[in-house]
Amino acid sequence: MSPSSESMDGNKLHVAMFPWLAYGHMIPFLHLSNELAKRGHKVSVLLPKNATLKLANRNLHPDLITFYAITLPPVDGCPPGAETSSDTKDSLALARALDGTRDQVKAILTAADDKPDFIFFDFAYWIPEVASEIGCKSVYFKVIGPTLSALGLLVLPGREKTLTASDLTEPPPEYPSSKVVLREHEARQVAQFANIPGNQMTTLFERGFAGMKTCDALAMRTCKEVEGPFCDYIASHFGRRQMFYTGLILPEIQEDPLEDTILNWLEKFRPGSVVFCAFGNEWLMEKNQFQELILGFEKTGLPFLVALKPPKGAASIEEALPEGFQERVKDRGMVLGWVPQTQVLAHKSIGCFVNHCGYGSMWEALMSHCQLVFVPNIIDQTLNTRLMADELGVAVEVEKGENGWISKENLCRAVRSVMDEDSEIGCLVRKNHRKWRQVVTRPGIMKDYVESFIEDLHGLLG
Template sequence: MAKKNGSKLHITMFPWFAFGHITPFLHLSNELAQRGHRVSFLLPKKAHLQWQNTNLHPNLITFHTLTVPHVDGLPPGTETASDIPIFLTGLLAIALDLTRDQVEAYLRDLKPDFVFYDFAYWIPELASQIGFKTVCYNVVSAASLAIALVPARKFPKDKPPTDAELVEPPPGYPSSTVVLRPHEARSLSFMVLEFGTGTTFYERVTTSMKQCDAISIRTCQEIEGPLCDYIESQYDKPMFLTGPVLAEPPETPLEDRWAKWLDGFELGSVLFCAFGSQWILEKDQFQELVLGFELTGLPFLIALKPPSGAVSIEAALPEGFKERVEGRGIVHGGWVQQQLILNHKSVGCFVTHCGFGSMWEALMSESQIVLVPHLGDQILNTRLMADELKVAVEVERDENGGFSKEGLCQAIKLAMDKNGDQVGALVKNNHAKWKETLVRPGFMSDYIDKFILNLHDLYGKQSNKHGWQPN
């Protein structure tokens, strides 16, 4: 029976076991609960403890914990992608699939109206048995879904694709700028590797989108409209956009040590660098990075994990580096409050890997943006930012994908307009225009409100096939 648009929905969230997926699922949950809808959130035990303080509506959002089974090859106690190096995530997908019985038991008991999922491609099979609607909620950009994960691409198991085939856009792809370059083929090679038992990453994600009742993406029509339309046409599914679904700035203040240090520098003069919770640089690239910051002559704060093979950040620093940058440069090996640091008045440039969450935070900040992507989706986000929207500067790479300290320094100076060629002025002006759009009163809330209307229509089997574009 269809629910009236004013009635409240019960939604179960089941994201991939990674911080970069759990976080946006929880942001969306908070938005739904704010409007009175009930959310049951399935996540690993340790993640429950880490995320309970970010549940803004505990009266409506209930966490249900899953025991993540041990899989041979994973370190004992592994529950999320942040616990392991990136090359082991295929084994974590096996662990995800092994929670199926636990998930089924919860869903039979909870009896939700909808289940939102991403990598658990078997959720639609449970839907047909238990009785609920399914939404494949993608927390990566439409750019990365459109070029890499559409049915138009064919990756037969018995014939691995060539580099040229990996980087060639599929038929009908709507952008000439948001593309991969020949030397970046390896960034998509993971798609044809086993990701779980008997399935590749490509098969897992495309099956998730083929079998759902509706596809949803954490993006907006204004920035990725043609790419969203292309995905909708490829899958012939309703497309519901949630907008960026950004969290409110934390109420807790910036840690005193960082606030005091940043307060010591001029307005917009500090460079800030962070590459997310999972990516680990090789030692030579780590050293090129920090030396590139030194070359700029500007103050900087770098927050990265120690590079491969290094026991600590300090052990990996170039000889004499720490002494040369004392007083103006810090390389920190732990977690920092990225959003609060970006909002500090002294920060003038953000050097990021361009993960999708960081991309939105960069667009919402006042800082100039320099991009050093590593993986396929980050590279495509970078092309969207640097080549399509022209709000950022990408660091040049060699044919092997490496960057130099000189190239990084040059990109920072271009973005900061330190060489007088007006690139900095162009990206700054474009950035300011997009930020104005994103912070426009009602922009974010209008997306969520219409998204909920779309869910009601879908629940009543009256899908809004063509998605929605806000006024």
Template sequence: MSNPRSTKLHIAMFPWFAFGHITPYLHLSNKLTERGHRVSFLLPKGAQAKVEHLILYPNLIHFYPLLVPSVDRLPPGAETASDVPLPLRGHLCVAFDQTQDQVQTILSTLKPDFIFFDFSPWMPALAHQIGSKAICYSIVTPATQALKVPTKEKPEDMTVEDFMQPPPGYPPSCVRIKSKDHEIAQLKVFAKALGTEMSLYVRITYGLIWSDALAYRTYHEFEGPYCDYLKQHYAKPVLLTGPVLPKAPATKLDEKWTNWLCNFKQGTVVYCAFGSQNKLQKDQFQELLLGFELCGQPFLVALSTPDGCATIEEAFPEGFEERVKGRGWVYGGWVPQTLILEHPSVGCSVTHCGYGSMWESLFSDCQIVCVPYLGDQIVGARLMVEELKVAVEVEREDNGWISKESLSKAIVSVMDEDSEIAGLVKYNHAKLKEELTSEGMQERYLDTFIQNLQGLMD
């Protein structure tokens, strides 16, 4: 096998137009260019300025900005999922597909060795036409895709009922969807036809079927059975990059955070963030804040301003600010999550289980409380809570509502030192973290990943 640092590859990246997809593709691009490979990155024109600062090797990563066409019902100037309310995301898919001619022009000129994609089912045919290999690089947990392999001849014939049962041959596992209104509603969103009359499920599944290989940002030690199942089901290579998280910034945590966190004893602060995409309704936002108040621990909560509110402060429950003064901080902007999770005072991470946040929590020493919203987050939570037993999940009512009591109960269950569940998840988490952070593991995975790509070219 050739040395992973010898044959230099040229890889094109074409992720879905959402920062939750663009950013992990950039993290992988940095790791590839660190080894001397070349990356051509296609993304919406307006998104480039927002992510350029993440690039570590600008001489080897070249951006190709795309003009996102204006499509009926899309807000003017909308380019990424952040610009579009959830019910209109299907129209962004239409605009995404309408960039195909621009994408084809760029890639036909570049002729890269590989094209990494996730939401463009037309990419494999385009790649093969110009002599490139198409790699479906998913930013979600393999367990999610293993649970939803098509059991009917055509993916478009799959129904929500089909997703309620694990498919034949699925690994013996606790990871599954529960028959709750909230989880079924998430499946319906996934299976519902979008503006292109192609559901998100069909769009992703054809990408998996027609690609030359599947790639995931995980370790075999973490999700091996699901990776093996996908390899067997789709009868093609499954390549793993490892989680490819960026190195923690060399900078120290800003004084405003440090000064506040230092007021509390080691491991007592509860930190919560749900990612930039999750905008809560005002009543649910208020109920969550009351849950943090009720748990009795100091807390730092970083959430987006709820729907219909101009500022985060105007959404606070009545009297909340005065009651939690000095022990609770609710912040509506971006926070340096990795550095906060490393702070000695922080002892608990309340997370939406977005895949990147999930890994950051696993690599920390914090207790983990899961509050998943979207389909892949629900599966990620099941993996951590029921399969690996390294976290607890907040109990929801059938309609998806989270009460202040259920949030408080979950936090207390992992923060109370005398609690049996706290001891169990802490022990399992520490054991798993030790395995996942063993020296050189991420680098070995990347070297093997590149060797496997080179093998596909033979």
């Protein structure tokens, strides 16, 4: 099919978006939709009904971005009414439900007044076939860091043999980094899990790579300056001569002021003196680990603001705190269930950011002025951390025990190593952070990425 009439008229595109059914995927797809619509391009977003309701307020251009509701068929393993990864822990069952929407997706896009020029997707590996049937191009849009896909290229060959830890700790010569790898005990755990037939990790890798092999273009939500070698590694594996980059596609920082309780507390401390910790919404800790972390912040002797979910078995933060903790820290420490991370990070009193290094938080951290300490929880966060701490040298990783335990001593040591003014490590990561922050915050860099990406799309249409 030739480009749609809208593409021919005014050089505008029509892009359809069909992301994996997890908010960590759907939201970046919508951020990109907003960037395209801001430049006059039309976008059709296909999501389950409840997700469209939750994300409607993120649609900044409703005149150009249209939501289309899809209905997931019932499948074994998915609770009735489950529509996203927030509704079920069984990602493979959710993937089977996603596959059951193929005919709906094709019908919606075929019935459009003007058929799309592109369909963006990730885990729905069959989209390239649908795009070919409709007469448009397919773009695999990767919203999570390329380091995880690079690791996946090491894991999948193990499907033909027993995967060993050395396969993951001693990557091939063409692998882009000797530093962004797993430790021995981490590699053993991944290999053990990967060798279980039909396991979730390798099955999801296979789905993603199947789409990468057959799509018309690969697009990465990253900056080439930072993660380019990993993108090149992936592109070379799939025989792609060109990799498209969207830039970070981050939402605009909200200007809403902090609530008075947090703001007044932060204002008591001198600039750059407060340690801020936030681990996102998905890390649910055991109570003993939660308390150990809290005691680690107390042990630093520094003022600290911690935002964590109540641990397992606790109905509130207050009941989970160590005995006597609140009396000991008094006005020096504050522990809450949630805070607006971006606004807190921007406050002048924050001097250190302790984080799990999820992909979005990784970039927020790099763009901040804080010293950085990372405590990864799952595999992609671990690889993000190795990139930041070992490859770029902008952060310190908290040392864990082989069983994953985070001791108060190791947490305290990591924080003090970057916060002590005479610390050699602190000076080094501060210097490296300043250099890389200048790269990713260069004026106009995000605008340039998006506009270059749109040019790439036009070039793909010929």
